[in-house]
Amino acid sequence: MAGDAPADGPAYAPRDGGGLPVAISLFADRPHVREAMRADAQLAGFRVVQAEGLIALDDGKTRALGDLVAVDASGADAATLAMLARLDKRVARSGGQLIVATTIGALEPVMVAMGESDPVLLVEPGRGERLVAFGEALARLAGARVRDLSAEDRVAVMRLVERVSLLAEKLDGLMASDDVxxxxxxxxxxxxxxxxxxxxxxxxxxxxxxxxxxxxxxxxxxxxxxxxxxxxxxxxxxxxxxxxxxxxxxxxxxxxxxxxxxxxxxxxxxxxxxxxxxxxxxxxxxxxxxxxxxxxxxxxxxxxxxxxxxxxxxxxxxxxxxxxxxxxxxxxx
Missing domain, CATH: 1.10.10.10 (Winged helix-like DNA-binding domain superfamily/Winged helix DNA-binding domain)
Incomplete structure (x- = not known):
């Protein structure tokens, strides 16, 4: 799918080595979730190169993926877990970053299925949590991993992320529904x-x-x-x-x-x-x-x-x- 944002992107867009906004691929079966992911990715300045259903990851076709890959996987059936395991290995080999959103019921099998790429995991995320996850994945992609900081700085960053997430949810009016x-x-x-x-x-x-x-x-x-x-x-x-x-x-x-x-x-x-x-x-x-x-x-x-x-x-x-x-x-x- 062609990118949904201008080639040069907004001035604040995160850039790749070629100076273009960082590319992101989005996969979700639920149309409203897919559109919400697309809107949030564009708000963050990413270049959306794909926004498709999960079947696109398992149709036998070889396709290029963005530097970031975000997936909404609400189920934990055998086919979905196998697809996630293959995607996990592919992203790990490519050096990209994977973001996976799931449900509380599917959390454990999804975690077990993905042991190579160290994905950012979300559970029924609201907009604030999704935007924070984009930032976390981008930081890993850029090599500014939180784990490289001192123990004291890591905890400080964790506290800051919590506050940013909380503020974003409140501003978006989602706090009442997204914490349950x-x-x-x-x-x-x-x-x-x-x-x-x-x-x-x-x-x-x-x-x-x-x-x-x-x-x-x-x-x-x-x-x-x-x-x-x-x-x-x-x-x-x-x-x-x-x-x-x-x-x-x-x-x-x-x-x-x-x-x-x-x-x-x-x-x-x-x-x-x-x-x-x-x-x-x-x-x-x-x-x-x-x-x-x-x-x-x-x-x-x-x-x-x-x-x-x-x-x-x-x-x-x-x-x-x-x-x-x-x-x-x-x-x-």
Whole structure:
């Protein structure tokens, strides 16, 4: 498909080595999503070279792709996962950048299918999250990867990205609808203190059913940690939850409790426990994994699932933390 933007693009357009706006290929089966992706890409200054359905990626034809490839994959059927795996390998070989949006239900099999290109993952993104993802992918393409910064600078960038995403969603009037799944359930009913319901509750329950290593000596009673988590969540009954968003600590607490209980935690369940939108949670999980705090584990029974656990050093650090704070009920809040 011919580009949808002028050849030279707007003055602010990101440029490739030839001085042209960076090319992006868009693939989505849902027409309204495809048009929204096209509008956002053009707003960001990219040169849209393709905007087609997913079938275009699997029709047997060899076609050039843009430097950035954005895909909306709402399903997790075998054909879609196989197509994503092939695209993942192709983008990894080409040195391009892949952005994949999916649903909370398809998140884990989609993650497992793409292990080579290190894609930017989004869960039912709103406009702000999509624009931030474009910027993140562009930064990787330019070689200015966040992981090359110091640990302190990486965390500062993560906080900035969160604020930009939040501001963009509010300005676009999407905050009320985009922070909750489309099935009407919520990871945490902000402002009510209620637990997850619907499909997300089922994900959380399934995510903790598999066998796991034995509890680790030195960690506190998991009931104490769960009580602390409930206290943290209770603040949302009285204040705006955004005031207390601290996904890194919520992730560490949830994984510490699970480790002490001898349970494993799925990626989906961990996104729920973080108390922030799934796309934000995925960004933190990736960052904490790069910093050596978390590690990914395979499900030997179901290859479509992925688990996240504390690294040995993180387990030791959490044990030392709770030992230093003693029996204080405020520890962890």
């Amino acid at each position: 799944p489309r099935d009407g359930s919520a990871a945490f009913a902000f402002g009510t203190g209620q637990e997850a319901t619907g499909n997300l509750r089922e994900h959380r329950q399934r995510g903790r059913e598999a066998d796991a290593p034995s509890p680790v000596p030195g960690l506190p009673d998991p009931r104490r940690i769960r009580a602390l988590i409930r206290k943290r969540q209770a603040r949302a009954r009285f204040f705006e939850a955004e005031l207390f968003a601290d996904p890194a600590w919520d992730i560490l607490l949830d994984l510490t409790a699970a480790r002490a209980e001898g349970r494993r935690v799925s990626v989906t369940s961990l996104c729920i426990a973080s108390g922030v939108p799934p796309t934000t949670a995925l960004r933190w999980i990736a960052q904490m994994t790069r910093q050596g705090l978390l590690r990914r584990e395979e499900d030997l029974v179901d290859r479509r699932r992925a688990f996240i656990a504390l690294s040995d050093s993180a387990v030791e650090a959490m044990a030392r933390y709770f030992d230093a704070t003693g029996a204080c009920d405020c520890a962890g809040i």
